[in-house]
Each structure stands twice: as structure tokens, then as C-alpha cells.
Amino acid sequence: xxxxxxxxxxxxxxxxxxxxxxxxxxxxxxxxxxxxxxxxxxxxxxxxxxxxxxxxxxxxxxxxxxxxxxxxxxxxxxxxxxxxxxxxxxxxxxxxxxxxxxxxxxxxxxxxxxxxxxxxxxxxxxxxxxxxxxxxxxxxxxxxxxxxxxxxxxxxxxxxxxxxxxxxxxxxxxxxxxxxxxxxxxxxxxxxxxxxxxxxxxxxxxxxxxxxxxxxxxxxxxxxxxxxxxxxxxxxxxxxxxxxxxxxxxxxxxxxxxxxx
Amino acid sequence: xxxxxxxxxxxxxxxxxxxxxxxxxxxxxxxxxxxxxxxxxxxxxxxxxxxxxxxxxxxxxxxxxxxxxxxxxxxxxxxxxxxxxxxxxxxxxxxxxxxxxxxxxxxxxxxxxxxxxxxxxxxxxxxxxxxxxxxxxxxxxxxxxxxxxxxxxxxxxxxxxxxxxxxxxxxxxxxxxxxxxxxxxxxxxxxxxxxxxxxxxx
Numbered sequence: 497x498x499x500x501x502x503x504x505x506x507x508x509x510x511x512x513x514x515x516x517x518x519x520x521x522x523x524x525x526x527x528x529x530x531x532x533x534x535x536x537x538x539x540x541x542x543x544x545x546x547x548x549x550x551x552x553x554x555x556x557x558x559x560x561x562x563x564x565x566x567x568x569x570x571x572x573x574x575x576x577x578x579x580x581x582x583x584x585x586x587x588x589x590x591x592x593x594x595x596x597x598x599x600x601x602x603x604x605x606x607x608x609x610x611x612x613x614x615x616x617x618x619x620x621x622x623x624x625x626x627x628x629x630x631x632x633x634x635x636x637x638x639x640x641x642x643x644x645x646x647x648x649x650x651x652x653x654x655x656x657x658x659x660x661x662x663x664x665x666x667x668x669x670x671x672x673x674x675x676x677x678x679x680x681x682x683x684x685x686x687x688x689x690x691x692x693x694x695x696x697x698x699x700x701x702x703x704x705x706x707x708x709x710x711x712x713x714x715x716x717x718x719x720x721x722x723x724x725x726x727x728x729x730x731x732x733x734x735x736x737x738x739x740x741x742x743x744x745x746x747x748x749x750x751x752x753x754x755x756x757x
Numbered sequence: 758x759x760x761x762x763x764x765x766x767x768x769x770x771x772x773x774x775x776x777x778x779x780x781x782x783x784x785x786x787x788x789x790x791x792x793x794x795x796x797x798x799x800x801x802x803x804x805x806x807x808x809x810x811x812x813x814x815x816x817x818x819x820x821x822x823x824x825x826x827x828x829x830x831x832x833x834x835x836x837x838x839x840x841x842x843x844x845x846x847x848x849x850x851x852x853x854x855x856x857x858x859x860x861x862x863x864x865x866x867x868x869x870x871x872x873x874x875x876x877x878x879x880x881x882x883x884x885x886x887x888x889x890x891x892x893x894x895x896x897x898x899x900x901x902x903x904x905x906x907x908x909x910x911x912x913x914x915x916x917x918x919x920x921x922x923x924x925x926x927x928x929x930x931x932x933x934x935x936x937x938x939x940x941x942x943x944x945x946x947x948x949x950x951x952x953x954x955x956x957x958x959x
Contacts, residue, residue, distance in 0.1 A: 511875055516780055542936040548945035552908040574945045581908065585915045588908065592874040599875070738874035748919060 501562040506575065507532060508555050508615060510599045514540060522550055522569065524558075525598055525615055529608030534560055536569040546572040553578045553591055553619060578619045583626040586749060589742040590622045590632055597636070600732045601643045610642040614703065629717050630695075630710040636724040637699040645731045647723075648672025649697050654680055664688050668726040686726075692719045768794065820891065822867045822884040824849045832856075832865060839863045841898040843891065845917065847871055847905060855903070863901070866891070871904055871913040880916055888917070892924050899927040906933050 507524035510531070515521045518541040524532045539546045549556055549572035559571035580591040598615050602608070618635040621628065640646050651658055652675040653667065665674045666688040673693065674685060695712060712720065729735060763769065768790060776786035793801055817823070818830035825831070832838060832852070842863025846852055852865050868883045891897060900921060904910035918928045934952030935944060944952070 543938050545940070545943035548948045551945070551947070554945070574947075577945065577947045579947065581911045581915065585912060585919065588912045588915070589874065592912075596875045737877040741872065741874035741879050744879065745916070748916075752919065752923075 502570070503560055503562070505532065505558050505560060506555070507558065508612075508619070509550055509552050510595050510602075512536075512550060512552065518544070520550060521566070523599065524556070525602055525612060527609070527612050529602065529611035530606050531599070531602040531604045532567070533604070534558070534567045534569050535563070536572070539569070549574040551577070553580065553595060555616065578623050580619070580623050583623050585745050586742075587622050587626040589738065589745045590626075591619060593632065593736060593738040593742050594618050594622065594635055596736050596738045597639055597728060597732075600728075600734075600736065601639055601645075608642060610703070611639075614638050614642055628711065630712050633695075633712075633717070633720040633724050634699045634710075636728055637696060638703050640724075640727060640731070641700065641703065645671075645727070646700070647696075647727055649693065649700055652678055654678035659693075661690055664690075664693055666723055668723070668730050686722065688723070689716075689719060691716055692723070695720060696723070821865045822869065822887055823852055823865060837862070840896055842901065843888070843897055843899075844901045844903045845888065846903045847910070851903065866900075868904070868913070871907075871909045872916060873909050874912075880913075883913075885917060885920065889921065889924075892921060892926050897926055899929060902928065902930045906931075 505524075505526050507526040510523045510525055512520045512522045515535070518538050520536040520539040522534055522536050522539075524534070526532050536546050536550055538544050539550055541547070546569060550569070551574075554574045555576035555578070557573045557575055558569050560567045561570050578591065580587040594615065598611070602611060614635070618631060618638075621631045621635075625631065637646075647666075647668075648671060649659075650673075653670045653672040654674060655678050657675055657677075659673050659675060663676050665676070665685050666672070667674050667680070667683045667685045669683040670680060673688060674680070695710070695716065698710065725736070725739065764772070771790045771793065772783070772786045775781055775789050776783055778786075781789070793804070796804075814826055815824050816826070816828060818825045818828055818833055820829045820833040823830050823832070827834075839862045842861075843866050844855065844861060844863055845866045845868060846855065847868055847870060849867055849869075852867060855861050855865070866884070866888050868885060870878055870883050872878060872880055872883065888900075892900070900917075902914040902917060904913050914930055921928060932955050934948065934955050935941065941949075
């Protein structure tokens with residue numbers, strides 16, 4: 497008997513692109529942590545039964561039919577709508593940023609279940625605690641960890657000696673911390689404060705970007721950002737485009753809340 | 758011996774150019790190219806003229822940013838339009854849709870897209886900043902955001918709202934909810950909750 501062409505899958509909509517008259521090409525992160533691209537014919541039409549269920553950042557239960565190139569979404573039913581817009585423009589910008597990074601690191605036919613639960617936890621944290629400034633850096637480190645690009649945080653990447661407090665720097669090229677004795681040629685090396693190292697190790701020990709776990713100062717946030725954005729850019733080999741919008745929205749908010757003189 | 762015979766250079770060039778159009782893949786480009794080859798010369802000339810004509814004569818309206826042949830466009834210079842209302846839409850096609858429905862008598866502002874950070878489209882890539890000077894003289898009382906009800910559309914609406922709310926202009930959004938001819942059974946939870954919130958007394 498021939499195998500059924502129909503199957504079901506749960507996933508979160510990462511992005512969608514309009515195609516043809518009223519169709520959508522949808523990219524999802526599925527429950528097994530792999531990326532799936534599928535066609536939703538007619539999904540942009542106002543009376544489509546799939547419309548709304550395939551909105552960005554919706555956790556959705558799909559019925560699909562196998563196709564020659566792309567599979568076709570035959571039914572869609574939303575399970576959880578991450579209403580990040582309700583939490584404000586900052587949360588929405590953060591959610592775009594998380595989704596773009598997941599889209600960059602996830603691979604088609606490459607199962608990675610922890611990636612799915614990490615992404616859901618991060619979206620819930622962004623939705624429920626929009627003011628928490630540790631969610632994004634925590635997610636970035638956890639993402640590097642579950643996708644196999646975790647930077648070394650405990651031993652020098654050159655001499656493999658245990659890193660001692662106040663004796664550390666960071667190299668994105670070499671993939672982790674460096675002791676003060678090692679001077680590798682040609683590698684970009686940045687200073688790494690003890691506080692930043694402690695926070696990174698804390699993130700490493702607790703995989704979920706728990707919303708209420710930590711609030712970091714602005715300067716520490718900048719330092720973590722420089723390290724983690726650098727590592728993300730290094731492994732993706734491109735800029736994460738949503739970062740610019742996230743920064744812009746943050747600036748707009750701080751300008752509007754600043755006292756007018 | 759299997760030797761591929763290449764298509765003549767002008768045909769290859771036409772296929773390549775058609776292939777650059779949105780939604781046209783290599784096979785569609787080939788089909789269109791061979792259709793054009795079979796067209797009578799005058800029809801092919803008319804197509805080429807239409808393409809060049811649209812490039813030569815169509816400009817952006819300096820007021821609403823819609824596509825037009827004259828500047829300002831017929832809507833912006835129309836004497837019967839309500840100048841206290843501006844509807845902000847994504848694309849020039851949305852203006853046509855609104856005009857076809859013929860219930861709206863205000864002005865428009867065309868953004869030419871929505872904020873789509875994942876595709877590298879930020880506010881500076883849209884015609885948002887051109888909206889601000891239109892609100893400065895105080896004649897506009899309300900800005901109606903008429904972008905598509907997607908997450909990207911909502912982000913754009915929220916961004917514009919933040920930008921223009923200090924000017925004291927009322928900002929509203931088109932209502933969200935169930936489409937005419939739709940089925941409650943297939944509505945998603947967000948649409949349903951928005952439809953419920955926007956319910957009206959009969």
C-alpha cells in the first residue's frame with residue numbers, strides 16, 4: 497500500500513511571503529525543531545479558512561499534503577497566538593528578532609526539538625515580560641547552545657586552562673574566552689568583564705529564557721549584546737536585519753519618555 | 758552525442774528579463790517569451806510602448822505618494838475631498854480598492870510597503886516621513902490607518918501612531934473582525950476576540 501500523502505504537523509509561523517494572486521509561502525519551525533516551507537493556496541483571500549491561523553508567530557496545527565517541490569497546507573488551526581503587539585512595539589520588534597535568528601539557525605529536515613521549546617519559551621517571555629532586558633541575550637546564548645555553536649565559557653580556547661576571575665577576554669573568531677597569557681595572532685579579541693562572564697554562565701546553566709530571572713544594567717546589556725550579536729553574526733555569516741528595527745524602536749521609546757527641555 | 762542547442766541570444770535575454778519579474782519563474786518566463794515571439798509585430802510594439810510609457814509618465818504624487826500622471830494627483834487636488842481625513846494605506850492598489858468601494862471621501866497617504874524587519878524593510882524605507890508635513894498645519898483632524906491586519910501591518914500602525922500622536926491628531930485603525938461571507942467556525946482566536954471587542958448594538 498502506498499504511503500499516505502497527508503500528514504499533520506505542529507509549528508510556529510516564522511515568516512510568510514505573498515505569492516501569486518492570493519497565496520502564501522509559509523515558513524514554520526515545526527515541533528521537532530526543523531524548518532518547513534509549505535504553500536497555502538488562497539490564504540490571502542478574505543474568506544480563506546486558513547487566514548488568521550497562518551499569521552506570523554502563531555503556534556498552529558497543520559494538515560499538509562506532500563507535493564513534488566513544496567508541500568501544501570490543506571488545513572490550519574491556531575493553537576496559541578503570541579499577541580506580542582498587545583505588549584507594545586518593543587515586544588513585537590524583539591519577537592521579529594527572535595524569529596529571524598531562529599529562521600537563520602534552523603535547518604530543513606534537521607530535527608532539533610529543544611530549539612522548538614526554547615523558541616516558544618522566549619516568545620512567551622517577550623509577551624509576558626516586555627520590560628525584561630535579559631530575555632533577548634539569554635535566548636541568543638541558548639540558541640547558540642542548542643544549535644551546537646555554544647561559545648566556550650569555562651576554559652581558555654587556546655591553552656585549555658581553567659579561566660580565573662579577572663583573567664579573561666573573549667574572541668568570537670576562536671569561539672570563547674581567552675586567558676590573559678594567550679595571545680593568538682590574527683584573532684579579534686574583546687575585553688570581557690567578570691560580571692558579563694558570570695551572566696553568560698548563568699544563561700548557560702538555565703536554558704529557558706526565564707522572564708523574571710535577571711535584570712541587567714544598560715552597560716552590561718551593551719557588553720552582552722556586543723559579544724552575542726558578534727557570535728550570531730559570525731555563525732550566520734550575515735547581519736540579523738531585525739536588530740536595526742529593534743534598536744530604532746528602543747530609541748524612539750527613550751526619546752518619547754525623556755523629559756522635554 | 759547529446760549536445761544542447763542554446764536558444765538565440767535575443768530570446769535568452771527576453772527570458773532573463775521576464776524572469777526578473779515578481780512571481781515569474783524560469784518556466785513561466787519561457788512561456789511568456791515564446792508567446793511574445795509569436796505576437797504580431799504591432800502587438801509586441803504596443804507592449805513595449807506601454808512599458809516605456811509607464812516608466813516615462815508615471816510619477817509619485819508629491820503629497821500622497823500615490824502613482825500619478827499629474828502632480829499633485831487627482832485625489833489630492835480634488836475640490837470635493839474631505840481634507841480633514843487621511844487614510845494611510847500600504848500600496849497604490851489599496852487606494853483603488855477604497856475608491857471602488859466609494860464610501861470614503863478623504864485623502865490618502867501611500868506607504869509603499871509595511872515595516873518588515875525580517876526582510877530588511879525599516880521605517881526609513883517607507884514613505885512615512887512624508888506624512889508628517891501634511892499634519893503640521895492642523896487641517897487634518899484624523900489619520901485612519903488602513904494597512905493590512907497582519908503583525909507587520911500592526912507594527913507599522915503602532916510606529917506611525919507613536920510618531921504622530923505628539924501632533925495631537927486623532928489616529929484610528931480600520932475595524933478588525935469577521936469578513937462578510939466568512940464562517941465563524943473557521944475564525945482564529947485573535948480575529949474572534951477582535952470581532953467580539955468591536956461588537957455593535959443592533
